[in-house]
Amino acid sequence: MMRRGLLAAVLACGVAGAAPAETVLRVGMTLSDIPSITGQPDQGGEGWRFAGVTLYDSLVGWDLSRTDRASHLIPALALSWAADPADRRRWIFKLRPGVTFHDGSAFDADAVAWNMAKLMDPAAPQYDARQAAQTYGRMNALAGVEVIDPLTVAIITKSPDALVPWYFGRIFFSSPAQWEKVGRSWEAFARAPSGTGPWRFDRIVPRQRLDLVRNPTYWDPIRVPKTDRLVLVPIPDANTRVAALLSNQVDWVEAPPPDAASRLRQAGMQIVVNSYQHTWPWMLSRVDGSPFNDIRLRRAVNLAIDREGIAGLLGGFGTPAVGQVPPDHPWFGTPKWQVRYDPAEARRLLAEAGFGPRNPLRMRVTISPSGSGQMQPQIMNEAMQEMLRAVGVEVAFEVIDWSTMTQRRSQGAQSPEQTGIHGLNNSWSWVDPDFGFVSVLASDKIAPRGNNWGNVRVPEFDRLSNAIRAEFDPEKQDSLLAELHARMVEDATWLWVVHDMNPRAMSPRVKGFVQARNWIQDLTTVRME
Incomplete structure (x- = not known):
């Protein structure tokens, strides 16, 4: 955790030399370090949001101009x-x-x-x-x-x-000429990166700050940034982020804790929320020997969770998730088994599978204390631990930082480092059919070839994934996605908990921000008064 005095010193040292007329937007991220800035950022959706679409562009973009519909x-x-x-x-x-x-x-x-x-x-x-x-x-x-x-x-x-x-909405383009100029080295390129994005690199202090400046010659004149400088500060501790905002050390913080909402509003801060393509689950392992190869146990842990209660802990910053997407989404489909809160049925299924008060099901889950889209993982995971204990499931946690979590996900549950791990608490985006469904369900996407961390091998998933890839008619593709999602729910592939409402808090001086229904956001519209 970054101490407040150090945070103030870090921010002050950079702004003191700025020209008086310079406008600066300072953002407190949930990350523990600066995302990689060579082209493809690491650290999940927050890396994409702050070190991807700022410095770089993709061939295909997203419409981030609306709050009332999903981005396209x-x-x-x-x-x-x-x-x-x-x-x-x-x-x-x-x-x-x-x-x-x-x-x-x-x-x-x-x-x-x-x-x-x-x-x-x-x-x-x-x-x-x-x-x-x-x-x-x-x-x-x-x-x-x-x-x-x-x-x-x-x-x-x-x-x-x-x-x-x-x-190609998430593939970014780095400058070949700049790579040559700095000596054909990505390490050197990271000290002087060059993309085509609306912001240009100025300087970086590892684990402390990344400074970007507006690109006045950006190819889209409408999206030339309205502020001169963007300062990105990693502050993994939620309370430290709140303190930084209240003391005017930053202007904007990601994922404020629910219990700080009242204090922030009383201080005149804005709190902005909107639904977007996000779910907060436990991915379940199905490697050889995992108890979760038994569908009764996958369903039992899903039935043990009071999602309304956890949404209440989040103070309106989350809504219950009964699948990968909300029930009103075109991709939800009509599953024949429903995710719900039913602890009696959870106990019955556990007993049927041979577990009970004298022989509890024991599972070990990897979690992180903060990170991109992780919301408030400590209180959420502790609440789930108690709910599962009440039905006869004993949960132990392995706590690692977010960047290590993403590495573990890319290695897969079958990697030696994850022996004995039964779940991975990795927030997930269903921003597109590939990332949300195919890449986590198809057997040809088992990590490290894709995002199928849990070693899931279901022939019906493969059949539908292949059909989705081969279907060029959007309406027919949507129907196939709905069928795949219904089968995923029936299979209880993951333990779904909540959908994030993407909260962020900001100073009343921040104007012009449009919170799109997307993991990424357009910071070029923001101005400072």
């Missing part, structure tokens, strides 16, 4: 994309003309091909295993890239794949 895909570095009717494995991307990297070099088809090799080709000089690790589950669907002309590329997949546009 829009053109970004690519003006258009379409599968070739003659060969559905080829996606043709038409690139935006006139875009330059922060170092002044051109963004073009060669830059796209270079960046794809950075993530796909271990033999390429620019290949970066650290960045590639952030894209697993996407890059392994691709077979190659073809430069057609300076503003046209073909992305070739191994088989027809209708999910390709979703993949």
Whole structure:
């Protein structure tokens, strides 16, 4: 935890030398360190939000301008994309003309091909295993890239794949010229990164702050930032974040604790919430020997949780989750078994499987004290521990930091480091069909090839995942996703708890922010009064 005095000193040392007219937005993140800034950020959705879409752009963007509907895909570095009717494995991307990297070099088809090799080709000089690790589950669907002309590329997949546009909403593009200039080293590039985004790099103090400055020549004039400087400060402890906001050391904090809401409002702070594509679950392991290969036990732990009670602990910052998506979502479907609070049925299922007061089911779950989308993990996990104990399940926790958690997820439950671990408390996004469903359910996505941490192998999941990838009609694809989700609920694949309302608190001086229904947010609209 960063002490308040140190936090004040860190912030003061940077702003003292700023020009008097400079406007600064200071954000307190939930992370314990600065996300990687070489192109593909680590540390989950918060890394994506603060070190991804600020410094970099993707071929496909998100409409973040509305609060009343889920974000949808829009053109970004690519003006258009379409599968070739003659060969559905080829996606043709038409690139935006006139875009330059922060170092002044051109963004073009060669830059796209270079960046794809950075993530796909271990033999390429620019290949970066650290960045590639952030894209697993996407890059392994691709077979190659073809430069057609300076503003046209073909992305070739191994088989027809209708999910390709979703993949490229999270693939960012670094400057090949800058990589060459700094000595063909990603370590050196991290000290002087260059993307095409609305913010440019200024400086970094590891574990303390990242300073970005507005890019006045950004290719989208509407999204040139309204503030001169963006300061990102890692503050993993929730109460320290609140104290920093109340003492004017930061202007904005992610995930304020529910018990601080009244105090923040009394001090004149704004608290903003909105639903978005997020769920807070325990992923359950199904490696050989795991008790959760028994569907009765997966259902029992789901039935033991009072989700309304946990939502109450969150003070309106969360809503009960009875599946990956809310019941009113088009992808929910009609599962024949319902997630609910039914401790009597949980005890019956446990007894049927051979567990009871004299022989409790024992499970070990990996959790983190904070991190991207983790909400208030300590009080939430402790509440679940008591609820599960009441039905005859004894839970022990392994507590690790968020960045280590994401590494564990990418390794998979079968890795030696996770022997004896039965669950992983990793908040999850269903922002797109691949990330929310296919990458966590398909057997060809078992980690480290994808996000299937729990070693799930269900033939029906594979059949539907393949059908979704092969379905290019959006309505038919939605129907298949609803069927897959219904089967996931019936299978009790995860232990679902709540959906996050994405709370953040900010100074009354912060104006112009539009909280989109998305993991990422547009900070370019924010101005400081």
